[in-house]
Amino acid sequence: MGVLQFTSMGPGFHPRNARPEFLKLQWTRSRLPPGPTPLPIIGNLWLLDFKLHRENLVKLTNIYGNIYTVWMGQTPVIVLNGYKAVKDGLITHSEEICGRPLTPFYRDLMGEKGIFLTSGHTWKQQRRFGMTFLKSLGLGKKNLEHRIQEESRHLVEVFASKKGKPFDPHNPIVQAVASVICTVVFGHRFSCEDDSFNRLIKAIYFVIYFQATIWGRMYDAFPWLMHRLPGPHQKVFVYNDFMHNLVKNEVRSHEERWKAEDPQDLIDFYLAQIAKTKDDPTSTFNEDNMVQAVVDLLLGGTETTTITLCWALLYMLQYPDIQEKVQKELEAVLEPSQLIHYGDRKKLPYTNAVIHEILRYSNITAVGAPRQCMKSTTVLGFPIEKGTIVLPNLHSAVYDSEHWETPWKFNPSHFLDSNGNFVNNEAFLPFSAGHRVCLGEQMARTELFIFFANLLRAFKFQLPKGVKEVNLDYILGAILQPHPYKLLAVPR
Structure with missing residues (x-):
């Protein structure tokens, strides 16, 4: 869910911080893993086409090995490549490498508040609270699974309303996914026609994708x-203000009817936490962090799941042929009117394998979010x-x-043994790993x-009449999106 790109000149870059002395740059390089020679001021940006493109990072691996240094302007960045290096950095040394560097854009937009953009004591307290809250969603009649089932029913109805005509699935999917996270943080869903809801979806999109644009890189520079x-x-700042004000209004309405003994959503839980820790001088639980934590979950819980489903x-x-195999397995195991539960994945190994392969193959977060070494x-x-x-x-x-039989091919067998049973793979890290795991x-x-x-x-998915092929190229950004497409959802 978390999305944070490290682009342009690096956090805190300012021309007056530049050190043109070439010898000083070389001395600093000698204490870092090897890498391409940086130029004064711009570092290796020219070599990377001014962005961290995964193909460019792979090329450098062939020259410098699995751990190397690239310079984003005046800022050295150590890149870990391959499962072995990533595991050693994120899992073995999880405690040491758990900080979050802040680009100037995100610092000015949101500050060091909430969960995703904090480090140290604040991050530890806010994250622990977030994990405790999310675990609580498995309890009660209106638990998380019930809410997802409700939204999936609405989504199937929307697809059915297209009556077999071509349509772009993105908008109905993003509304369904956003509705789930809204019920989690606010305790209620919005109507799909609600202006505030649709503006919220637009705001989430702008805030997530902006930094990867040329304007975002200019801002960081x-x-x-x-x-x-x-x-x-400036439009992004307006959208961000809208999101924060929407959350603040929800907080006000929660405060009016809040009952500490009967929390219904994240805001209720957070208000209880503020009350509980009001006399603790080390507490970071306050309204600013609450509002940003809610915004963090809205940002992290909408676009990533939406794009993966697209x-x-x-x-x-x-x-x-893979679609047909999934449908045959669903038919063989589930009754037509049976509610689908997350636990059913254990009886649906092929479907489960296909979903895992979708996550692996699409790899929507590209290279992932940067960390900062705390020790x-x-x-x-x-x-x-x-x-x-x-x-x-x-x-x-x-x-x-070394860990995937056919890494560049879409192959659900990556997650199946010879008997068709589901098996995991230790190199499957689409949600990252360690203390900063999603x-x-x-x-x-x-x-x-x-x-x-x-x-x-519910449906057989087909290409519209006259469309001969699928475009599997991605649009480069903070999240790798497919190019817009239309499909037919034919009722089964």
């Missing part, structure tokens, strides 16, 4: 200038000093040829399974 200039970046349906168009440590023999930015290339783990991993897994299984049970 020259924040003191861009903050004063007009441009698309890739899922695109792959079913590309591989109709000096060593990764596979390379010393990494406190404060250094580390980029665990998750793409290199889920495509590691907070909403369990929610995302449950949503993907229930939405995907319900859609494939």
